[in-house]
Amino acid sequence: MPRSVANMPRQVRDELTRRLRRSKRAFREEDVQVVEGPLLKRAVGASALGNCMEWFDFGVYSYLAATIGKVFFPGASPAAQLISSFATFAAAFVVRPLGGLVFGPLGDRIGRQKVLATTMILMAIGTFSIGLIPSYASIGIAAPALLLLARMVQGFSTGGEYGGATTFVAEYSPDRRRGFLSSWLDFGTFVGYALGSALVTALNLMLTDGQMLSWGWRIPFLIAGPLGVIGLYMRLRLEESPAFQQQLDEHEKSLAQASVGSEFKTIVRKHWRPLLICMGLVLLYNVTNYMVTGFLPTYQTETLGRSSGFADVLVLIGMLWIVLLITFLGRLSDHVGRRPVYGCAAAAMIVLAVPAFLLLKADGTWAPVAGVLILATLLAGFAAPSAATLPALFPTAVRYAAMGIGFNFAVAAFGGTTPLFTEALVEITGNDLMPAYYLMAAGVVGLVTVRFLPESAQVPLNGSQPMVGSRRERRELIITSKDLYRYSKERSGRR
Numbered sequence: 001m002p003r004s005v006a007n008m009p010r011q012v013r014d015e016l017t018r019r020l021r022r023s024k025r026a027f028r029e030e031d032v033q034v035v036e037g038p039l040l041k042r043a044v045g046a047s048a049l050g051n052c053m054e055w056f057d058f059g060v061y062s063y064l065a066a067t068i069g070k071v072f073f074p075g076a077s078p079a080a081q082l083i084s085s086f087a088t089f090a091a092a093f094v095v096r097p098l099g100g101l102v103f104g105p106l107g108d109r110i111g112r113q114k115v116l117a118t119t120m121i122l123m124a125i126g127t128f129s130i131g132l133i134p135s136y137a138s139i140g141i142a143a144p145a146l147l148l149l150a151r152m153v154q155g156f157s158t159g160g161e162y163g164g165a166t167t168f169v170a171e172y173s174p175d176r177r178r179g180f181l182s183s184w185l186d187f188g189t190f191v192g193y194a195l196g197s198a199l200v201t202a203l204n205l206m207l208t209d210g211q212m213l214s215w216g217w218r219i220p221f222l223i224a225g226p227l228g229v230i231g232l233y234m235r236l237r238l239e240e241s242p243a244f245q246q247q248l249d250e251h252e253k254s255l256a257q258a259s260v261g262s263e264f265k266t267i268v269r270k271h272w273r274p275l276l277i278c279m280g281l282v283l284l285y286n287v288t289n290y291m292v293t294g295f296l297p298t299y300q301t302e303t304l305g306r307s308s309g310f311a312d313v314l315v316l317i318g319m320l321w322i323v324l325l326i327t328f329l330g331r332l333s334d335h336v337g338r339r340p341v342y343g344c345a346a347a348a349m350i351v352l353a354v355p356a357f358l359l360l361k362a363d364g365t366w367a368p369v370a371g372v373l374i375l376a377t378l379l380a381g382f383a384a385p386s387a388a389t390l391p392a393l394f395p396t397a398v399r400y401a402a403m404g405i406g407f408n409f410a411v412a413a414f415g416g417t418t419p420l421f422t423e424a425l426v427e428i429t430g431n432d433l434m435p436a437y438y439l440m441a442a443g444v445v446g447l448v449t450v451r452f453l454p455e456s457a458q459v460p461l462n463g464s465q466p467m468v469g470s471r472r473e474r475r476e477l478i479i480t481s482k483d484l485y486r487y488s489k490e491r492s493g494r495r
Contacts, residue, residue: 002483009337011455012175013484016466020485027481032474033465035174039239040469043172044181046234047165048188050120053227054158055189057127058293059196059319060220061089063312065298065419067217071135072144078302083423084144089294091148092155093416096408099159101264104404107160112168112400115160117235122157124228126150131221163403170391171399174469176334176458182387183330187323189383193293194319196220201312267402273452274393278406280449281390284346285382286415287442291435292318292375295419296360300368303432304361314368318376325377329384337457338385339450345381346446352378353439361432382446392456396463414442 005013020026061068068088069081076084099119107115129150136143165185173181199220207216268275292315300311333341352374359371394402418438425434460466468474 002487004480005484005487008480008484009455009458011337012458015459016481016484017488019460020481020488026485027466027478029474029478031465032477033467034471034474035172035467035469037469040172040174040181042234043238044169044184046231046238047116047169048184049231049234050116050123050161050165050188051185052188052192052195053120053127053224053231054123054161055192055293056196056227057123057154057192057221057224059193060200063197063200063297064217064220065089066301066308067212068147070213071217072147074136083420083427087420088144088148088151090416090420092151092158093412095152095155096159096412096416097405099156100163100401100404100408101159102156103160104163104401107164107167107400107404108398112164112171113235113238115400116164116168116238117232119157119161119164120231120235121228123154123161124224124231126153126157127221127224128228129153131218131224159408160404163407164400166387167391167400167403170388170461171396171464173388174467174473175460176473177331177469178392178467179333179338179385179388179457180327180331183327183333183384185387186383187326190319190322190326194316194323197297197312197316197319199223201309201316204308204312264401264405267398267405271394271398271402275402275406277449277453278390278393278403279410280445281342281382281386281453282407282410283414284342284442284446284449285379285386286411287418288349288375288379288382288439290415290418291422291439292372292379294416295422295435296372296375298419298423299426299432299435300360303426314372317369318372318379321373321376322380322383325380326384329380330388333385333388334457337455338389339453339455341381341385342389342453343447343450345378346443346450348381349378349443350440350447353436353443354433357433357436389453389456392459392461393454394462396461399461399463 008016023031065085066078066081069076069078069085072088073081073084103115103119127150130147133146133150134143166182169182169185170178203212203216203219296318297308297311297315300306300314301308329341356371356374359367359374362368362371390407391399391403393406422435422438425438426432466477468477
């Protein structure tokens with residue numbers, strides 16, 4: 001075996017061999033896509049900004065859940081206010097699959113860039129509107145109704161946001177660096193959450209409870225307006241992803257034409273296995289994600305009786321730790337593979353979920369900090385490879401739509417409902433370790449899913465040309481393809 005071939009990861013060698021046999025020749029220059037550095041940076045940056053804005057809102061809403069409950073559900077008990085606030089939070093996830101079903105097929109037909117610009121402005125409008133809604137004391141039942149409507153606009157737009165952003169970045173990224181570059185998308189996620197939570201923490205420290213209840217809670221939502229304009233400007237300057245611009249082969253063309261009338265049915269029938277894998281990984285990631293980001297701040301204040309300042313700072317430390325870890329783990333997934341990163345993190349969650357929550361419950365400062373850092377490290381292990389792994393499950397012609405279906409249905413069913421379910425479980429059972437058991441169950445589902453996950457590290461995307469970051473890399477790949485083609489022919493001849 002030639003050294004250039006022997007040094008390839010097995011999954012890359014198998015995929016390139018399949019492509020070379022199908023074309024019956026080695027690669028030529030026109031067969032390998034070179035992504036220019038400035039264009040790649042702009043694509044990653046604009047996509048990450050959308051996630052940053054989306055999670056800025058989630059961070060704000062999670063930290064203000066108790067305050068929002070008092071503003072919009074003042075007649076209920078504290079527990080009922082909290083559950084009502086979380087129910088409104090979860091309502092946005094109910095319409096996310098609808099957003100995925102609408103925006104996903106559009107992204108596959110008219111392009112990723114146009115749809116991502118649309119979702120950005122809708123998201124900004126939804127978030128900005130929450131800051132303008134009068135309180136229940138001013139307009140009565142119309143207040144929570146308008147809050148619910150604004151949350152549903154957010155959820156509808158988000159249904160096309162994450163699937164589209166991951167698809168866009170994955171299709172722009174060179175194969176060897178897809179894990180690292182795609183991890184910047186979730187880097188934006190946790191930066192946004194950290195910024196939102198930091199802003200709420202600062203407001204809680206600067207304003208009295210009465211001021212926060214009267215007008216202070218509105219400030220973070222109103223900031224979303226200018227952020228949305230900036231994000232829209234950046235996305236309108238993007239070019240369409242290289243994979244979408246490439247001419248599809250005959251198989252991809254027929255698949256795209258067949259799916260025009262019944263996209264959902266086509267995807268479920270032809271891609272049910274990768275859809276299930278996608279949903280299993282999304283469950284693993286998002287149950288952990290919303291447990292830490294959506295439930296933990298309120299769990300500490302309402303269940304453990306801690307001050308909001310201490311709870312806010314504790315979770316903010318966890319978010320900053322994820323920000324530091326996530327691109328490192330994304331790069332690691334390029335070298336060791338996506339499956340080992342997912343598998344190790346899922347196994348660790350089964351073992352460490354209960355110890356982490358016992359540390360969270362402990363008195364003092366350092367034990368709760370250690371508990372949060374454990375959960376944050378596990379969350380980083382799921383977040384880092386996700387944006388590179390999930391789009392690789394599907395071919396180019398249906399990638400956006402399939403991501404919209406698989407991701408959003410799983411998030412709606414298991415992610416956004418996590419704060420609501422865990423809060424209700426704690427209330428019903430009186431056992432404040434129920435969140436840990438919930439995480440353990442998600443870890444088991446994750447381990448089973450990883451067993452069936454095909455390794456995609458450094459592998460060209462299904463339906464797309466091999467992607468490289470420079471002309472030198474393209475020359476190297478062409479030379480390697482000649483060695484691989486010759487070697488595969490020799491092996492076939494010996495058989």
